[in-house]
Amino acid sequence: MNMDQLKRQAAARALEEVRDGMQLGLGTGSTAKHFVELLGERVRAGLKIIGVPTSEATRDDAMRCGVPLTTLDEIDHLDITVDGADEIDPALNLIKGGGGALLREKIVAAASDRMIVIADDTKWVPTLGRFPLPVEVIPFGLGATRRAIEKAFAECGVSGQMAVRKTKDGHVFVTDGGHWIVDAQLGRIVDPPGLAKALSTIPGVVEHGLFIGLASSAVLAGGEGIRVIERREPKGD
Ligand SMILES: O=C[C@H](O)[C@H](O)[C@H](O)COP(=O)(O)O
Incomplete structure (x- = not known):
């Protein structure tokens, strides 16, 4: 099958x-x-x-x-x-x-x-994180938002490359809500509930892909x- x-x-x-x-x-x-x-x-x-x-x-x-x-x-x-x-x-x-x-x-x-x-x-x-974690962000102030996301990752014991999602033809992917997505390659998320909470406090983060x-x-x-x-x-x- x-x-x-x-x-x-x-x-x-x-x-x-x-x-x-x-x-x-x-x-x-x-x-x-x-x-x-x-x-x-x-x-x-x-x-x-x-x-x-x-x-x-x-x-x-x-x-x-x-x-x-x-x-x-x-x-x-x-x-x-x-x-x-x-x-x-x-x-x-x-x-x-x-x-x-x-x-x-x-x-x-x-x-x-x-x-x-x-x-x-x-x-x-067994553990979340092999799939890149999508974080939906407001385009305004993205540099500051990315730095805040990196800090939240470090506090939650994870790190990894982040990239703004692009479409196949190379344009920035825009969500149904008009936002962008940053995909984070974390490998292994040791504390998904903790990371979910930390990401939710960042002003430029609209939502993240952890469903807890x-x-x-x-x-x-x-x-x-x-x-x-x-x-x-x-x-x-
Ligand atoms: O944004 C998309 C959703 O979260 C999908 O439910 C998820 O990506 C799984 O999609 P698929 O069933 O195509 O693997």
Whole structure:
């Protein structure tokens, strides 16, 4: 089974949790796209749900698949968000933002009763950090923000090269919110909750890709089948 088939299997397993009448957060990326497509099939067969997309790309996919959409201004909570991840550790801490959607993804996940992470099992790691950590920043004063980020890294026992994300054609990548992303090659993040807190205090940092205490479960698809890992502590701890 190839990677794409594994991603679709994980998406199909998460879909089993969806019930009539639910309000759903719709993640971004190649794995979440499978979920949106499968959800669209169920909607066309009569399932009544409504979704909040976490990016313009997901909005386009959902509309194409016939998934009805709303916003967090029109509804007061979400039942489940289903989203992919770049890395997942045994405490269900995540690195997200490889596709640049981390800010909306975090807002939507935080507004959800449950977040189900779907992935192929190569995303499962003992320690976060092999995948570059995305940090979404305001372009104004970027030099000062970078220095503050470096200081936060040092205080949290990590270091590594940082680079402003570029598109394939060499232009600066701009997020749906109009911000830039700095990707940090940290290798091994020893204290993800500590680093998350430190980054959140920096004025020029809009958001970062560490998702701490947000995932309720992870559905991992691999060559030997599907593994569902449930979070033990309540959401937010
Ligand atoms: O910004 C993008 C998101 O955080 C994605 O969910 C993450 O990068 C995983 O994407 P994929 O399922 O394509 O590996």
